[in-house]
Amino acid sequence: MKPVLEADYFPPSPKKKEWSTGLVKAVSTLVIFMAGIVLGLSVSGHFTRYFTTRSELFFPNTVYAAAAAASCDRECSAMERFVAPAHLAHGMSDDELFWRASMVPRREEYPFERVPRVAFMFMTRGPLPFAPLWDRFFDGHDGLYSVYVHSLPDYKLNVSKSSAFYGRQIPSEEVRWGTVGLVDAEKRLLANALLDFSNERFVLLSESCIPVFNFPTVYKYLTDSAHSFVDSYDEDSWRGRGRYSSRMRPDIQLSQWRKGSEWFELSRELAVDIVADSKYYSLFKKYCRPSCYPDEHYIPTYLNMFHGSSNANRSVTWVDWSRGGPHPATYGRASITEGFIQSIRNNGTACTYNSKPTSVCFLFARKFAPSALEPLLGLSSKVMHF
Numbered sequence: 447m448k449p450v451l452e453a454d455y456f457p458p459s460p461k462k463k464e465w466s467t468g469l470v471k472a473v474s475t476l477v478i479f480m481a482g483i484v485l486g487l488s489v490s491g492h493f494t495r496y497f498t499t500r501s502e503l504f505f506p507n508t509v510y511a512a513a514a515a516a517s518c519d520r521e522c523s524a525m526e527r528f529v530a531p532a533h534l535a536h537g538m539s540d541d542e543l544f545w546r547a548s549m550v551p552r553r554e555e556y557p558f559e560r561v562p563r564v565a566f567m568f569m570t571r572g573p574l575p576f577a578p579l580w581d582r583f584f585d586g587h588d589g590l591y592s593v594y595v596h597s598l599p600d601y602k603l604n605v606s607k608s609s610a611f612y613g614r615q616i617p618s619e620e621v622r623w624g625t626v627g628l629v630d631a632e633k634r635l636l637a638n639a640l641l642d643f644s645n646e647r648f649v650l651l652s653e654s655c656i657p658v659f660n661f662p663t664v665y666k667y668l669t670d671s672a673h674s675f676v677d678s679y680d681e682d683s684w685r686g687r688g689r690y691s692s693r694m695r696p697d698i699q700l701s702q703w704r705k706g707s708e709w710f711e712l713s714r715e716l717a718v719d720i721v722a723d724s725k726y727y728s729l730f731k732k733y734c735r736p737s738c739y740p741d742e743h744y745i746p747t748y749l750n751m752f753h754g755s756s757n758a759n760r761s762v763t764w765v766d767w768s769r770g771g772p773h774p775a776t777y778g779r780a781s782i783t784e785g786f787i788q789s790i791r792n793n794g795t796a797c798t799y800n801s802k803p804t805s806v807c808f809l810f811a812r813k814f815a816p817s818a819l820e821p822l823l824g825l826s827s828k829v830m831h832f
């Protein structure tokens with residue numbers, strides 16, 4: 447299988463690059479000056495062609511401050527738009543997006559009241575069968591979370607306006623399983639979420655994931671944690687060390703190679719660092735080819751090399767591999783009982799949290815089939831307290 451190359455989707459357009467780089471610089475200095483640039487550019491044929499072809503003429507929020515001036519009513523200031531973009535649509539290529547998302551303020555204090563948020567990032571090809579369960583989970587906690595959805599590029603999520611998923615699809619690309627395209631999609635989710643300066647923790651979830659604790663518990667667990675939760679272990683087998691390529695030497699040594707489930711949870715600091723990395727990412731793109739799976743090795747290895755002490759080395763997403771085979775067990779309607787959900791919430795496993803032992807190891811669980819939705823809604827308030 448051929449990895450999905452960014453360039454197939456984002457043919458480089460030097461003119462556009464110069465132009466948006468200039469604007470991003472300008473944003474930080476002069477809003478009025480920028481509005482002027484946009485006005486000027488809007489009369490140029492290039493600008494009009496670029497935006498109309500992308501149907502973004504009315505949502506040009508690559509141009510944060512200018513968008514605020516152009517499409518906002520008086521209430522929203524350029525600063526608000528800079529701190530948290532109002533629309534998720536943008537015209538940035540991955541390179542432009544990752545560059546922008548990797549920026550970190552050097553000042554420690556924020557010039558606004560910053561309430562840390564948890565970014566829930568869903569990777570799906572299309573539908574989100576558990577959206578009604580998640581909506582119940584999110585209900586009443588506005589301002590403490592944000593939702594991002596990466597799907598097939600043409601997929602339109604059909605959810606009501608009151609859903610937490612409404613309008614939360616990010617500009618996406620097709621992903622082929624087992625290719626570096628999956629890492630690209632993870633980075634795209636992280637980068638879009640990083641544009642909101644209030645997002646502090648970043649959870650990757652799939653369409654078959656469910657929450658097993660209520661929002662306040664999950665929020666506290668993640669925002670109070672000194673560690674990120676990324677599976678990262680050394681496995682001396684063909685599925686572990688066997689996937690290492692010696693061509694990654696000298697930058698990545700076999701002893702540094704790690705494996706782990708892709709369903710990560712990251713602090714903002716680590717998320718920025720992963721979006722910023724191109725050196726190690728490039729090595730994976732070049733040398734981690736089938737049957738090496740970049741999504742199972744890149745982040746676990748990278749964190750082991752540079753952020754080992756910040757990682758709990760375990761995932762907060764429960765999964766059942768006990769049946770063997772290449773895919774974990776999927777649970778449908780018939781499996782959903784109080785006892786089963788209780789055993790995930792507290793299944794006797796001891797793990798550590800902030801260096802102390804705990805029995806709460808998993809906040810989320812996979813994989814569930816759509817038929818599990820109804821029974822889960824039936825017992826969520828009793829068993830999961832939401």
Ligand SMILES: *[C@@H]1O[C@H](CO)[C@@H](O)[C@H](O)[C@H]1NC(C)=O
Nearest residue numbers: 573601602603604605606607
């Ligand atoms: C979207 O969902 C609503 C309510 O479930 C349904 O009536 C409608 O047909 C759906 N629209 C599409 C395009 O699937």
Ligand SMILES: *[C@@H]1O[C@H](CO)[C@@H](O)[C@H](O)[C@H]1NC(C)=O
Nearest residue numbers: 673749750754755757758759
């Ligand atoms: C996770 O593994 C790293 C080695 O990569 C280690 O330094 C660190 O202490 C481990 N984290 C915890 C919480 O045990």
Ligand SMILES: *[C@@H]1O[C@H](CO)[C@@H](O)[C@H](O)[C@H]1NC(C)=O
Nearest residue numbers: 764765766768789793794795
């Ligand atoms: C707890 O979960 C793990 C997998 O995540 C499983 O291996 C183990 O058997 C479970 N233990 C109990 C007592 O259910």
